[in-house]
Amino acid sequence: MADKIKDAKIIFVVGGPGSGKGTQCEKVVAKYGYTHLSSGDLLRAEVASGSERGKQLQAIMQKGELVPLDTVLDMIKDAMIAKADVSKGFLIDGYPREVKQGEEFEKKIGAPALLLYVDAKSETMVKRLMKRGETSGRADDNEETIKKRLDLYYKATEPVITFYEGRGIVRKVHYATLGSDL
Ligand SMILES: Nc1ncnc2c1ncn2[C@@H]1O[C@H](COP(=O)(O)OP(=O)(O)O)[C@@H](O)[C@H]1O
Numbered sequence: 001m002a003d004k005i006k007d008a009k010i011i012f013v014v015g016g017p018g019s020g021k022g023t024q025c026e027k028v029v030a031k032y033g034y035t036h037l038s039s040g041d042l043l044r045a046e047v048a049s050g051s052e053r054g055k056q057l058q059a060i061m062q063k064g065e066l067v068p069l070d071t072v073l074d075m076i077k078d079a080m081i082a083k084a085d086v087s088k089g090f091l092i093d094g095y096p097r098e099v100k101q102g103e104e105f106e107k108k109i110g111a112p113a114l115l116l117y118v119d120a121k122s123e124t125m126v127k128r129l130m131k132r133g134e135t136s137g138r139a140d141d142n143e144e145t146i147k148k149r150l151d152l153y154y155k156a157t158e159p160v161i162t163f164y165e166g167r168g169i170v171r172k173v174h175y176a177t178l179g180s181d182l
């Protein structure tokens, strides 16, 4: 099964909470036809299913913490396999959240061709998330959880960008300016 995605083109999409990862991914999908997989969306689908595992995930996400690595990696891998036959490439949005997640992904699936870094100032992210929280119904779009998610982003996720900069595969995306060197 995993053989099906062995040679897939993989693009990691990394940025702070509310930086616009999902929004930029939609633009890439429209332009290049890649398959968009958001770790957060996959987790929220599990929560919505009402399963016991979903309840545990919901409690973690509500606190602004990271869910266990194996859980999220297995979900992404299953989703990739399900789309392998129809996909030109994969946008992996919201993963890796820490360097270890990147390492495990590479061991189990493969190496990314590119990392899209969606950059935004922390004030901008907070403002957007507070606004999104008015309608999103997301348990983590509230002031207290947003603060925790931002702290965790700077502590755990920014090092991911430095790690892949060392490999020369990081492309920074600022607002709606998607380069044509994708
Ligand atoms: N370039 C932008 N300018 C203004 N608002 C934006 C921009 N990109 C995203 N947003 C808004 O910010 C919020 C967070 O965007 P989203 O794509 O959901 O971010 P993420 O997936 O990184 O959490 C959304 O409400 C979205 O409409």
Ligand SMILES: Nc1ncnc2c1ncn2[C@H]1C[C@H](O)[C@@H](COP(=O)(O)OP(=O)(O)O)O1
Pocket (backbone or CB within 6 Å): 016, 017, 018, 021, 039, 040, 041, 043, 061, 064, 065, 066, 067, 068, 069, 072, 093, 094, 095, 096, 097, 101, 140, 149
């Ligand atoms: N790769 C990952 N590892 C662990 N937890 C993750 C994860 N991706 C998402 N989650 C959990 C923790 C996040 O705070 C929550 C929401 O993720 P998200 O939808 O990517 O949010 P956002 O991009 O707005 O920060 O889901």
Ligand SMILES: [Mg+2]
Pocket (backbone or CB within 6 Å): 021, 022, 038, 040
């Ligand atoms: Mg998102």
